Amino acid sequence: MTQVTHWIDGAFSKEKSERSGDIYNPATGQITGNVDFADISTVDHAVQVATRAFNEWRHSSLTKRVQVLFAFRELVNNNKEKIAALITAEHGKVLSDAAGEVTRGLEVVEFACGIPHLLKGGFSEEVSTGVDVYSIRQPLGPVAIISPFNFPAMVPMWFFPIAIACGNSVIVKPSEKDPSAATFMAELWKEAGLPDGVFNVVHGDKVAVDALLTHPGIKSISFVGSTPIARYVYETGTKSGKRVQALGGAKNHMVVLPDADLNLAADAAINAGFGSAGERCMAISALVAVEPIADELISKITERMAKIKTGDGTQGADMGPLVTLVHRDKVASHVAAGEKEGATLVVDGRNVKVDGGGFWLGPTLFDNVTSKMSIYKEEIFGPVLSVIRVKSYDEALQLVNSHPYGNGTAIFTNDGGAGRRFQNEVEVGMVGINVAIPVPMSYYSFGGWKNSLFGDSHAHGTEGVQFFTRGKVITSRWLDPSHGGINLGFPQNT
Ligand code: NAD
Secondary structure (H helix, E strand, C coil): CEEECCEECCEECCCCCCEEEEEEECCCCEEEEEEEECCHHHHHHHHHHHHHHHHHHCCCCHHHHHHHHHHHHHHHHHCHHHHHHHHHHHHCCCHHHHHHHHHHHHHHHHHHCCHHHHCCCCEEEEEECCEEEEEEEEECCEEEEECCCCCCCHHHHHHHHHHHHCCCEEEEECCCCCCHHHHHHHHHHHHHCCCCCCEEECCCCHHHHHHHHHCCCCCEEEEECCHHHHHHHHHHHHHCCCEEEEECCCCEEEEECCCCCHHHHHHHHHHHHHHHHHCCCCCEEEEEEECCCHHHHHHHHHHHHCCCCECCCCCCCCECCCCCHHHHHHHHHHHHHHHHCCCEEEECHHHCCCCCCCCCCCCEEEECCCCCCHHHHCCCCCCEEEEEEECCHHHHHHHHHHCCEECEEEEECCCHHHHHHHHHHCCCCEEEECCCCCCCCCCCCECCEECCEECCCCECHHHHHHHCEEEEEEEEECCCCCCCCCCCCCCCCC
16 A cells, blocks of 8 residues: 655655545556645745745746756656556556656646747837836746646646746645655656755645635646636636636537548547546547538448457556546446437447446447537546537638537548638637647647636647736836946946
8 A cells, every 4th residue: 555645855754644535456457655734834834935936946047947857858768658557547547548647747847948949028228218127027926727637747737837937936736646746756756856845845724725725825727627627726826816717617529520431530539539538638528520421431440440449458458447436427327318318329438348446338339419418518638529410611710619618629531721720719718630639849838718718828839938927117227337336347327
């Protein structure tokens, strides 16, 4: 049994926690560890430590910061398999997926290594006679990152490399379901030479989150999770005067036009619908088939679904379990609701047979889903793909744009003009053209629209640098040395 505890001031916390939670291996259903839950005083202690560390770290040179970032990059890269194993053991996703998430996180570290360039300000000489104006960006202070269970390494890495590179100190509150990856990365930061207290991890639940949201020492909140909590975090954090970016849930549509390459579309639907058991905020959940291709596309998808091996992520399976039994049962109840509401259940993942007591639910496919059904309206966050048949591009677009979520979307077509029109007209933050999971690279910014994002700042890229810094503009007048004052040997003005 592992005991996971807080990492504060460069060491594991010795404070005793009154409350804690179980950690499961979702592939066996067994409890494998226990995680301490922070109370208000632990959070307060972490904020005090982070405040002290900030006052030193903010004065560290850009050269020093970059050296630490490069060292951290090497350490994460060298420990990729270990981090992936920690993720699979607590989340359940297959090892290749887990390693892929670490790689995506590393790309943000690599982006942050360019911080000297990213933090350069502007300079205007002689805006008035003898007057110059220039801009600088300064760090905020201790910042908090609150992350979801589905990417326990990558989502915190969307934020902390840039926050630290900009000169802030950080407190991460990972998901209590899979807390080990974040804690291990804290140890790597120490090894990389980051001063104690600049990177801290407090574990816990709502108590820890509320303490961070209202603590006067915390200057910003970066949250990723479900929409109701994202809304709550945004409202509570901003009410406390903090800068908040809160990324919420999703219901991503993939539109397939009649001229699309249906093999490409079917492969993409499989990867995007069932990869990581559908527990991705960029997973495709609604497949909008523009007739007459629905029958052929469904037949290609079902052929491929039959080959997906559901099982333990450490044993070469294609798709792992769901994260908890509660979540597995919730997804199964969505499947039952879809059947009851009249959708055609083409493949029923509830029948999947896997040895052991894990939280299993196989790939599931619905046809003839309508916009009135709960399986269409709600985020399921499991391996359930719904096909909605429409007659035209306009009907497909109207469906996507009417949905309250706006995280990611994709269009499959061989018509460049159709793709171009879709990218212009669709009301979604991240758009793929013949790419089902259009996750932006680290030097662009990640984030959705509508109920998928509260606040106006997306994650990483230049928006990340903006979020973790405050702008300052200086207007300066330095009199020419010839103008009086101490005689430095310049000819004196009269
Ligand atoms: P969640 O909202 O349950 O939890 C997210 C974080 O909030 C966790 O750290 C959790 O401890 C904390 N939390 C939970 N309940 C809380 C409460 N009542 N008050 C305060 N804090 C609370 O989300 P999850 O189940 O861990 O993650 C899945 C969700 O995250 C899905 O909805 C998914 O779409 C979303 N997600 C979104 C993105 C994105 O980029 N938009 C990325 C990944 C995941």
